[in-house]
Amino acid sequence: MKENVSYRKIIHVDMDAFYASVEQLDNPDLKGKPIVVGGESERGVVAAASYEARKFGVRSAMSGVVAKKKCPHLIFVRPRFSRYKEISQKIRAIFYEYTELVEPLSLDEAYLDVTENKKGNPSASLIAKEIRxxxxxxLNLSASAGISVNKFIAKIASDINKPNGQKTIPPEEVISFLETLPIEKFFGIGKVTAAKMYNLGIFNGKDLKEKTEEFLIRNFNKSGLHYYQIVRGIHQSKVKPNRERKSVAAEHTFIKNLTSEIFMIEKLEKISEELENRLIKSRVSGKTITLKIKYSDFKTQTRSKTLPYFVKEKAILFETVKELLFQEKVLNSVRLLGISVTNLNIHLKKKPEKPINVQLKFEF
Known part of the structure; x- marks a missing residue:
């Protein structure tokens, strides 16, 4: 990749065997066993397979009958999409604590642009690790992640250390990574296209890079230009969030758990100040203020109050959360406190965001 060029920090998070893992989570008797979510009848199709089932060659989109032949002791579970959606929403809520630039691809995967992020963390790799x-x-579920300068490479990278791992391709390694990558590993190149490339002497990224733009367009039409660009690390597609901002929040996790409301008030004042700055920066106000308390046993409690007017001032935020804190006794020692503002006036003020330019020299 060229020097003095602006790059983005993109994370692709992909849940590991999501549907099957949720079923094993909800039914401990299924843990460690080869299961598939789907039907075993002639018309049945595997929607997801656990890693125990994958060892036998069982894969998603496979016929249930074929899957049963590959693994005679395979356990079939009916899909519960409402449950998967419920868990998916909780996962996305974690994503939105780091960035508003989240592009879900399905219930179990999403792109995140963390070039600028709510935590102020310059390392996309550390953010991905923290999210996982x-x-x-x-949620007691595992996820894998890929981190790189664009969506295309991040997507490929997330599959390298699956399950429960991550892979970072920093700017200076993008070209060498793509050159050694087998052509069938390029995201978007399926079996038919890969076979055609084999016939043309293209077996890896280096082979693809040696072909001219005219050659690729002649043999692959419009896709030829795409292949010409991606093997050079060029992929301009931005992370496209598909939801309007619904909240602005700030929270702190403490090195030592807090056992007294007096110490909590001190922390809440600082969080209120941070939240005020974020609201001002976002040019929004809100009516509903929520206090989030996470205890040492990881149980989370929220307390909310809706005001009759839009607010963003620290003084009002702080007084409201103090009231919420003393609404009832804290249940245990506290490891995290957070404040969020919802019911935003975003529909009243909506200005186009300015593009963000970030120079090459940063942590990845």
Missing amino acids: QRIFEE
């Missing part, structure tokens, strides 16, 4: 850790601690 939180998903595991809060």
Whole structure:
């Protein structure tokens, strides 16, 4: 990649065997066993397979009958999409604590642009690790992640250390990574296209890069230009959030758990100040203020109050959360406190965002 060029920090998070993992989570008797979510009849199709089932060659989109032949002791579970959606929403809530630039691809995967993020963390790799850790601690599910300069490479990277791992492709390694990558591993190149490329002597990224733009367009039509660009690390597609901002929040996790409301008030004042700054920066106000309390046993409690007017001032935020704190006794020692503002006036003020330019020299 060229020097003195602006790059983005993109994370692709992909849940590991999501549907099957949720079923094993909800039914401990299924843990460690080869299961599939789907039907075993002639018309049945595998929607997801656990890693135990994948060892036998069982894959998603496979016929249930074929899957049963590959693994005679395979357990079939009916899909519960409402449950998967419920868990997916909790996962996305974690994503939105880091950035508003989240592009869900399905219930179990999403792109995140963390070039600028709510935590002020310059390392996309550390953010990905923290997100995966939180998903595991809060939902008892594992996720994998890919981190790089664009969506295309991040997507490929997330599959490299599956399950429960991550892979970072920093700017200076993008070209060498793509050159050694087998052509069938390029996201978007299926079996038919890969076979055609084999016939043209293209077996990896280096082979693809040696072909001219005219050659690729002649053999692959419009897709030829796409292949010409991606093997050079060029992929301009931005992370496209598909939801309007619904909240602005700030929270702190403490090194030592807090056992007294006096110490909590001190922390809440600082969080209120941070939240005021974020509201001002976002040019929004809100009516509903929510106090989030996470205890040492990881149980989470929220307390909310809706005001008759829009607010963003620290003084009002702080007084409201103090009231919420003393609404009832805290249940245990506290490891995290957070404040969020919802019911935003975003529909009243909506200005186009300015593009963000970030120079090459940063942590990845």
